[in-house]
Amino acid sequence: MRVKVYTVNSFAKSINGGNPAGVVLNADGLSDVEMKKIAGVVGFSETAFVMKSNLADFMVRFFTPNEEVDFCGHATIAVFHTISSKGYIKSGRYSQETKAGILDVQVMEDLSIMMNQNIPSYHEIIEKQEIADSLNITVDEMLENLPVQIVSTALRDILVPIKSLDILNSINPDFKKVENISSKYNTVGYHIFTLESLNESNAHCRNFAPLYGIPEESATGTSNGALACYLYKYGKLKHDHITNISIEQGYSMERPSEIKIALTTKEKEITEVRVGGIALNLSEIEVEI
Template sequence: MRDIRVYHVDAFTTETFGGNAAGVVLDGEFLTEEDMQRIAKELNLAESVFLLPAHDQEADYRVKYFTPTKEVNFCGHATVGLTWLMATELGLAKETTGIVLETKIGNVPVVWHEENGEIVDVEMTQITPKTRDFAIDVEELSDLLGVSSDRIDPSYPIKLANTGNWHLLVPMKHQQDIDQASPNLTALAKMNKEHGISTTHLYTFHTSKECDIYTRDFAPGIGIPEDPVTGAANGALAGFLYLENIISQQNPTHLSIAQGDAIGRPGMLTITVIPNESQPVIKVAGAAVITIRGVLTL
């Protein structure tokens, strides 16, 4: 028998049972990919991350991410959960200020920030963002999302954006329009699979919360009806805002993004966008809380 260390970590929150819960599995080198998929299904969280020895000499560790139904290229909240755990629980912050994770999309640097000797957040630098046009009838989209078509904001384009996975970005007029969305998950999953889309991400600048942007994320095509607070989709959103010249292309932009309220798991993340012509640097940061520590026996 093998004992595998397994954790639940709530990412993008400072409160237990807030934000987005990730499974964190530290002993990935003893597992096959089939084992990983079965463990992710058993944990039944949006994503679980598995830590392995690096192949790339420029990375400190290698990671693999799984939803309950499939492997995905990248997951922001699981990255935050893992690195928060390593910095705090495993004491890595006493030895270094950060690490580099080898992923399927490239190496992702992560640093942790301290105040008065305590870790306050971890910050990952995502890969260079890119966007792609996406043609869809607004009425068809509104039916998929379960919203009135007049609540989709025509001020911004409906596009795909990527900092590791493709996300369909849908601008909405107000937070309440996002909260009232009731998507047809079966039809949305079918559409997303047909176009290679990981998640459909609703966002608005008009919110009653103390933040810059309010979002909500649906990912039935990869086995996640709704992802509470997502670093990957919000990182892609920030890249899209820069590339579309919606935020400054001359000066750094700092964004606070709230998500998760609609399903009772409110969370907050901060994003820094550093201008660099057509290749801005996207840094996504958040805190985390370790909620479960356990051992899985195989």
């Protein structure tokens, strides 16, 4: 069987930047096994499958080359960029049914996409030594005044504060240890960050998810949604800037990416999380399964 797959780079900062995702439209007739096979052949960190929904405008399922995940930010950007570019929808607000819940998505006039994520949940604080060992760094190379903590706005990630951009870029993880710790804490992976940046952004990041077959990822919507909430919780965002948060990622992979986040708050509590950006290089391929 041959299947058409659209490919697009989400959160792209430049023509060569962003995080590639696959998009399969009209996927209702595909089995779970077939979707997993397609994702494996495509080989991107995630491929999204768009289906009909009785609860929302669309149902979207997300597969890594290894298994299904509840939600994927950059693949959501890819889905809505694809269907809007192909003329299936116009600018406006839409909803998608995912395994992480029903989430709203806004397609802007310039084809940039902003998607709603869940209100943040803050989980375990992890001993820094355990994480430092898996990253082949010392605890002294982490920021002292911020914890290593699991945070989720859709998927659980371990957020790891690093002192400087130089240290961040030099990190060479022990991926087996990262995988084991990710499994131990029931998380997708590590989202390591520094408050230093190249372009006056709020943070600069790298993301490791070897448990899901992704050694490093160039742009992650869910992880950065969680990071923005974490930075707000620990007083690293000015209140008048929380609707215009910018996070850099992918530079270590030569795939410059920019993730935009807007938080809505009431009485210092986050009431809405929106994550977005632009996508470039829409094309299509056919895969045989």
